[in-house]
Amino acid sequence: MKKRKLVQAGMLFMMVAIILVLSGCSQAMVLDPKGPVGAEQRDLIVIATILCGVILVPVLVLTGWIVWRYRDSKTNKASYKPNWSHSTSLEVIWWAVPIIIIVTLAVITLKYTYALEPSKPLKSDKEPITIQVTSLDWKWLFTYPEQGIATVNYLQIPEDTPIKFELTSDAPMNSFWIPQLGGQIYTMSGMAMTLYLQADEIGHYFGTGANFSGEHFADMTFDVNATSREDFDSFIAKTKKVPTKLTKEGYEELAMPGKSGVKYFSEVPEGLFEQVVNKYTNGQSVHNGHGAGHESKETKETKETTKKESSMNGTQMDHSQMNMSK
Structure with missing residues (x-):
């Protein structure tokens, strides 16, 4: 009788545990x-x-x-073998x-x-759309280089179309994540990472920064709206008519630490994303998401000037020593 009650209690506990686990699956x-x-x-x-x-x-x-x-019970008749050692x-x-x-x-x-592999293109008969992502304190800047527009904390993409995200950071390292579309990837200063994602269905999705980045880390969320291609093209056309343009000065102000709501920009400075990446690389150009590259012209000229000055200083020192020896 007691055994049956224990079994029933165990089954009840397992059922309650399963229900509790499944109830959280909706989230x-x-x-x-x-x-x-x-x-x-x-x-x-x-x-x-x-x-x-x-x-x-x-x-x-x-x-x-x-x-x-x-x-340990008087009624327990289970066989006990204290000297058992191997099976x-x-x-x-x-x-x-x-x-x-x-x-x-x-x-x-x-x-x-x-x-x-995040940088591996997705198989599709449609050309991917490139979106450049810059994580800031504490907001997300999305640049559409092919369309010439930008948004803050809002991302609109066409359904059933590969999206090539190019990601960097102009703030402490963060992590770009749209849970229903794919795994997270780090955004780091001086690097341009690549991530391919695709939304198979029209819908609204949640995006967030998954790496702790300071005071307003919890506010680094953004909305993702997957629409038909026609609605996406309409969104691009409407955004191009917005009076607000993102200038270099405007970007510097946007990059200052602080929270931000959703914003739209009808124009973006050409090469803004590349400039953000390169300003952390000390004269190194970024290629295919890696910081290793060729030296800039300015860096080479600086090194040559330094070598000449060092050579001149060395010659002057030799002459000085010769005079002293006399």
Whole structure:
């Protein structure tokens, strides 16, 4: 009778736990992907969880069963063998099963890692749209170089079209993340990272900065609106008619620490994104998202001037020493 009650109590506890876990799934945006990258990442999470569960679930169940089975009770008649020391069958099970699972998980993870390389273009018959992302304190600047417009804390993209994000930072390092479209990627000063994402459905999505960046870190969120191509083109046309233009002076003001609402700019200084990247590289030009590159003309001239001055100083010192020796 007591055993039956314990089993019933255990089943009830598991049902309540499952209900509580599932009730939170509605808020788990990562598990509700709306793009090919997000879907692949969701699949990897599910596969990894199942493989880990193959080990964790039996361990948890056996732990509870052993505690109950060998409880200190006068009525407990379970066989107790204090001198037991070895079992070949058990050794094979608890060594072979984890090894098989770890190897399987490693192979699957390696496959997904290469398949989900952030800078790898997505397969599509449509040309990708480039959007340049600059993380600031504490706001996001989105530049559409091909369309010549910019927005702050608002991103509009066409559905079923690859988006090539080029990302950098003009503030402390942050992390760009749209949970339903794909994983996060760091934005770093002096570097231009690349991330391809795509929204398969029309809808509104949540975007945020996933890296702590100071006082107003929690306010570094932005709205993502995936629309039809016609609505996207209409958005571009309307934004081009906005009277506000983003000048270099206006950008410097925007880059100052502080919160900001949604803003639209009908024009953007040409090469603004590249200038933001290059100003942190000390004369190094950025190529394909890496800081290593050729020296600028100004840097070379400065080095040559320094060499000449050093040579002249060395000659003067030699003459001075010669005079002293006399």
